[in-house]
Amino acid sequence: MKYFKKLVRPYIAWSAVVIIIPLIMMLLYAFTNSGNSLLNIQFTFENFKRFAEPVYLNVFLKSLKLGLLTVAICLVLGYALAYIIAQFKESTQNVLILLVTVPMWINMLLRTYAWISILSDNGLLNALLSKLGLEPVSMMYTDFAVMIGQVCDFLPFMIIPIHTSLSKMDKSFIEASYDLGANPVQTFFKVVFKLSIPGVLNGVIMVFLLSISTFVIPKLLGGGQYVLMGNLIESQFVSVGDWNFGSAISIILAVIILFAIRWMKKVDAADN
Amino acid sequence: MKRLAKISMGVYVALCFAFFYLPIFITMIFSFNSSKSLTKFTGFSFKWYQELIENQEIMSAVWVSVSIAILATAISTVLGTITAIGLTRHRKLVKEWILNVNNIPIMNPEIVTAIGLMLLFTAMKIDKGYVTMLLAHISFCTPYVITSVYPKVRSLDNNIANAAMDLGATPWQALRKVIIPMIKPGIYAGVLLAFTMSFDDFVISYFVSGNGVMNISMIVYNMTKRTNPTINALSTIVILVIFIAVAVVNIIPILKRKKVTVNEKNN
Amino acid sequence: MKKIISLILCLVLVCAISGCGEAKPVLKVYNAGEYIDTSLLSAFEKENGCKVVYETFDSNESMYTKVMSGEQYDIIIPSDYMIERLLKEGYLQEIDKAKLTNYDGIIPTLLSQPFDEENKYTVPYFWGSVGILYDKTVVDEEDLEAGWELLRSPKYKDDIYMYDSERDSFMIALKALGYSLNTADRDELDAAYDWLVKQRDAVNPIYVGDEVIDSMVSGNKSIAIVYSGDAAYIMSENENLRYFEPDEGTNAWIDAMVLTKDCQNTELAHKFIDFMISPQNAMKNSETVGYTSSVMSVFEELKETVYSGNSAYNPRQNGENDEFFRYQDTETKKYCAELWTKVKAQ
Numbered sequence: 001m002k003y004f005k006k007l008v009r010p011y012i013a014w015s016a017v018v019i020i021i022p023l024i025m026m027l028l029y030a031f032t033n034s035g036n037s038l039l040n041i042q043f044t045f046e047n048f049k050r051f052a053e054p055v056y057l058n059v060f061l062k063s064l065k066l067g068l069l070t071v072a073i074c075l076v077l078g079y080a081l082a083y084i085i086a087q088f089k090e091s092t093q094n095v096l097i098l099l100v101t102v103p104m105w106i107n108m109l110l111r112t113y114a115w116i117s118i119l120s121d122n123g124l125l126n127a128l129l130s131k132l133g134l135e136p137v138s139m140m141y142t143d144f145a146v147m148i149g150q151v152c153d154f155l156p157f158m159i160i161p162i163h164t165s166l167s168k169m170d171k172s173f174i175e176a177s178y179d180l181g182a183n184p185v186q187t188f189f190k191v192v193f194k195l196s197i198p199g200v201l202n203g204v205i206m207v208f209l210l211s212i213s214t215f216v217i218p219k220l221l222g223g224g225q226y227v228l229m230g231n232l233i234e235s236q237f238v239s240v241g242d243w244n245f246g247s248a249i250s251i252i253l254a255v256i257i258l259f260a261i262r263w264m265k266k267v268d269a270a271d272n
Numbered sequence: 273m274k275r276l277a278k279i280s281m282g283v284y285v286a287l288c289f290a291f292f293y294l295p296i297f298i299t300m301i302f303s304f305n306s307s308k309s310l311t312k313f314t315g316f317s318f319k320w321y322q323e324l325i326e327n328q329e330i331m332s333a334v335w336v337s338v339s340i341a342i343l344a345t346a347i348s349t350v351l352g353t354i355t356a357i358g359l360t361r362h363r364k365l366v367k368e369w370i371l372n373v374n375n376i377p378i379m380n381p382e383i384v385t386a387i388g389l390m391l392l393f394t395a396m397k398i399d400k401g402y403v404t405m406l407l408a409h410i411s412f413c414t415p416y417v418i419t420s421v422y423p424k425v426r427s428l429d430n431n432i433a434n435a436a437m438d439l440g441a442t443p444w445q446a447l448r449k450v451i452i453p454m455i456k457p458g459i460y461a462g463v464l465l466a467f468t469m470s471f472d473d474f475v476i477s478y479f480v481s482g483n484g485v486m487n488i489s490m491i492v493y494n495m496t497k498r499t500n501p502t503i504n505a506l507s508t509i510v511i512l513v514i515f516i517a518v519a520v521v522n523i524i525p526i527l528k529r530k531k532v533t534v535n536e537k538n539n
Numbered sequence: 540m541k542k543i544i545s546l547i548l549c550l551v552l553v554c555a556i557s558g559c560g561e562a563k564p565v566l567k568v569y570n571a572g573e574y575i576d577t578s579l580l581s582a583f584e585k586e587n588g589c590k591v592v593y594e595t596f597d598s599n600e601s602m603y604t605k606v607m608s609g610e611q612y613d614i615i616i617p618s619d620y621m622i623e624r625l626l627k628e629g630y631l632q633e634i635d636k637a638k639l640t641n642y643d644g645i646i647p648t649l650l651s652q653p654f655d656e657e658n659k660y661t662v663p664y665f666w667g668s669v670g671i672l673y674d675k676t677v678v679d680e681e682d683l684e685a686g687w688e689l690l691r692s693p694k695y696k697d698d699i700y701m702y703d704s705e706r707d708s709f710m711i712a713l714k715a716l717g718y719s720l721n722t723a724d725r726d727e728l729d730a731a732y733d734w735l736v737k738q739r740d741a742v743n744p745i746y747v748g749d750e751v752i753d754s755m756v757s758g759n760k761s762i763a764i765v766y767s768g769d770a771a772y773i774m775s776e777n778e779n780l781r782y783f784e785p786d787e788g789t790n791a792w793i794d795a796m797v798l799t800k801d802c803q804n805t806e807l808a809h810k811f812i813d814f815m816i817s818p819q820n821a822m823k824n825s826e827t828v829g830y831t832s833s834v835m836s837v838f839e840e841l842k843e844t845v846y847s848g849n850s851a852y853n854p855r856q857n858g859e860n861d862e863f864f865r866y867q868d869t870e871t872k873k874y875c876a877e878l879w880t881k882v883k884a885q
Binding site: 003004005006007008009010011012014015017018019020021022023025026077080081084085087091094095096097098099100101102103104105106107108109110111112113114115116117118124152155156157160161163164165167168198199201202205206209210212213215229230233234237238243246247250253254257258261 | 281284285288289291292293294295296298299302310351352354355357358359360361362366370372373374375376377378379380381382383384385387388389391392407408411414416418419420423424426427433437443446447457458460461464465467468471472474488489492493503504507510511514518522
Binding site for chain 3: 034055056058062117121122123141219223224225232235236237238239
């Protein structure tokens with residue numbers, strides 16, 4: 001039992017340096033104002049108060065909505081795909097999972113540019129529609145375009161963990177369920193899905209974390225109107241140069257997400 | 273009924289892959305475009321491939337991206353896997369703390385991680401370049417490995433490893449021969465995610481790098497003013513190489529098997 | 540399989556470690572992305588037996604963030620207002636013009652500008668303006684008389700790209716209202732904010748970044764705010780487009796080469812600056828990049844040959860209402876950023 005306890009030590013040391021120290025710096029920035037020197041620090045809540053303005057709350061709600069919607073769509077589409085992939089024989093499964101990941105190795109910006117050329121008003125899809133004698137549809141700069149880009153980018157992060165937990169599932173549970181008279185639907189929800197919950201939870205958390213802080217895809221496919229937490233923070237750090245406010249926003253974001261994850265894990269614990 | 277289910281499953285998989293590969297396919301097509309546009313195809317040409325080969329900056333960026341991705345993935349896979357294994361042996365409180373800390377790099381907007389690491393490396397007086405980029409990549413890849421491996425370890429029966437050791441295996445043997453094989457799918461997932469995150473990263477690499485060390489993403493992002501199909505040509509080559517590799521790895525065993533059966537028949 | 544993996548790892552590691560080690564003099568240049576003909580760099584390396592470490596940035600601000608963090612460069616090529624800031628904060632050193640044989644070729648009107656009145660620290664690289672790019676088959680010529688107000692004409696609803704940057708958007712609103720684009724007056728900024736909000740409600744513009752270049756080439760919308768250099772390129776790809784600088788004035792800009800305090804090998808750095816403004820190299824550079832050259836002879840020639848009829852290559856010089864961006868104090872910057880977020884997100 002005790003043997004492997006020590007294995008955590010390297011990571012504790014490592015994360016203390018590359019995660020905790022930067023985190024402390026961010027906290028320092030968040031609770032101070034610009035122009036402070038280390039000698040006479042004055043702490044303030046001003047940066048946090050600023051966030052309470054309706055415009056920033058709006059931005060937060062929009063990010064949250066987008067994040068949750070992305071998670072929901074990825075979960076439905078991704079679970080189905082992971083489930084089907086898990087039915088193949090093992091070597092095929094590995095190849096299929098690899099093929100799910102390969103598109104991600106092409107630069108995200110390039111993939112998004114490709115979506116622009118597919119979806120734009122004079123784009124490929126509309127050219128196809130007009131060849132078929134149909135009316136062109138305006139798709140760029142809509143929620144639809146943003147969702148397409150987001151789901152295409154994040155789906156692998158849902159599929160991979162779900163597949164991991166489905167792939168090594170003990171088939172005897174399923175047989176037992178049938179033997180006990182359960183129909184396929186019951187078997188799926190009461191046995192298969194339940195056993196895959198760790199993977200689902202993992203995928204949900206990963207996609208949620210990634211999608212709530214992203215902004216490049218929404219900005220390119222939805223236009224600059226898509227102000228999200230990610231671009232708000234980025235612009236504070238880079239173009240405005242207000243690191244204090246930027247740090248405060250990212251800490252607010254982090255705290256909210258931590259609570260969300262806690263809540264999700266509680267749901268998981270209650271389920272088991 | 274069963275056939276119908278099989279067919280609809282096949283259709284679904286095909287549709288999903290079409291969705292994943294549509295943008296890639298478009299990217300590849302435009303690598304043969306004769307003009308700079310990424311939206312309008314004006315004619316067929318190989319000139320972007322020629323530019324790619326002549327472009328020193330891109331070629332060295334390819335090397336940086338690939339080598340950093342491989343090294344960062346290898347190191348973070350080892351680090352992440354042993355951490356995940358060790359974690360399950362700890363009390364709930366320690367576990368939760370480490371997992372929460374572990375989530376920070378995943379959930380922080382990249383710019384925050386980037387600025388944090390930039391300040392850290394500056395404070396530590398490490399010369400910015402290849403090494404800082406590698407360290408930064410390890411730091412944001414490891415959490416993905418831990419997140420993928422940990423659930424697998426958790427679902428593992430602790431008694432199995434203990435039994436192995438009771439039967440005389442050293443802890444190292446138990447780890448290698450018993451635990452690792454059982455959590456393999458999790459490690460595989462971790463490797464894939466870590467490699468992906470490293471290969472596609474821009475923001476963090478940009479702020480922690482220096483001295484002319486650039487990866488592919490940095491070049492692409494700085495090209496946004498005049499994105500040109502040279503990068504598409506590169507992507508096309510990347511995709512082709514991966515597909516050929518996958519095909520070779522999967523076809524060779526099949527061919528071998530065939531040969532064996534043919535030989536057997538002849539005998 | 541395992542052996543193959545460990546072999547690959549070892550190879551990568553060995554190559555990564557052994558990749559360095561040359562003793563040639565090194566010049567570190569930091570420039571905007573896609574803003575140079577890279578063949579010039581290798582030509583310079585050959586000519587001087589040195590190595591040019593060339594890095595690029597995607598905005599003046601991210602360049603500043605890196606420089607501020609202690610990253611060292613010899614030559615940087617930022618924009619006017621950022622030069623003013625770097626100068627103010629003591630990042631630059633003087634350029635010795637006696638060492639520049641081609642300095643006399645620079646267009647005189649580009650010199651002695653507010654960010655460097657005595658021409659001690661800067662050598663102009665590219666220059667231009669910000670204007671409206673429009674599709675002449677859609678936009679009526681007479682509507683142009685409205686100037687910036689064109690951007691609020693309901694006739695072109697859903698057909699306009701704005702630039703997603705607070706400084707450029709406020710510039711438009713301030714100029715349309717007849718104010719200075721460098722104003723720090725809260726009432727004027729609030730008025731500009733109202734102008735932008737009304738525009739948003741009236742025409743539903745899309746706020747975009749550099750992807751506007753490709754979108755305008757394929758003609759997705761008929762009006763866009765662009766830099767003159769980008770306009771010149773877009774117009775060369777799509778002949779329906781025209782470039783227009785409203786009489787109310789616009790933002791005139793100059794990107795210039797500066798020498799940093801950290802630069803040790805100033806001899807080599809001066810050679811590089813001189814190299815870039817030699818007529819022959821400047822010609823190559825301007826032709827490839829598409830931005831307007833700062834060298835008189837090159838500008839005159841390209842205007843008549845490659846870019847004849849392309850008004851964006853010939854931006855307005857010394858327009859009476861045109862202004863350069865000046866360094867903006869942090870308070871004003873914060874205020875504008877907040878208003879801009881409100882324009883987009885509320």
